[in-house]
Amino acid sequence: MLQAINCLRQAERESREQALESKEKQLQRDSEDYQNDSQSESQEVFRSVAAKVYAFLHDYAQQHGYTFVERGSKDNPIIWYAANSVDTTTAIVQAYNAKSGIAAPAKPTAPALKN
Numbered sequence: 001m002l003q004a005i006n007c008l009r010q011a012e013r014e015s016r017e018q019a020l021e022s023k024e025k026q027l028q029r030d031s032e033d034y035q036n037d038s039q040s041e042s043q044e045v046f047r048s049v050a051a052k053v054y055a056f057l058h059d060y061a062q063q064h065g066y067t068f069v070e071r072g073s074k075d076n077p078i079i080w081y082a083a084n085s086v087d088t089t090t091a092i093v094q095a096y097n098a099k100s101g102i103a104a105p106a107k108p109t110a111p112a113l114k115n
Helices: 002-064 089-100
Strands: 068-072 077-082
Antiparallel strands (some): 068 077
16 A cells, blocks of 8 residues: 555656646746747837937938938947948948959849740
8 A cells, every 4th residue: 555655646746747847848938939029029119219210310411411420439339320422332342352352242143034
């Protein structure tokens, strides 16, 4: 009889351990879901606010003749707005490619249509 009680206790202990492990896994999944959801929500709110701020800065800069609006420090400058006329990205990339001696990758061509 004592052996039967010990077996029952062991079975109950194992059952409770499995239930606890299952609950821990579910809590972990719920926590990860919450983090992902809140991160996505935060990014969406940021994008919404950033779009409004950029639209305002664009209009404000044009009205006042600004070519760019910058904020930050020497170590962490942030450009909030730059007029299209001051976008030097293409010129810088071309100059870098010329100096590096490595040709820029060819633009992919559209595949020919087969009849």
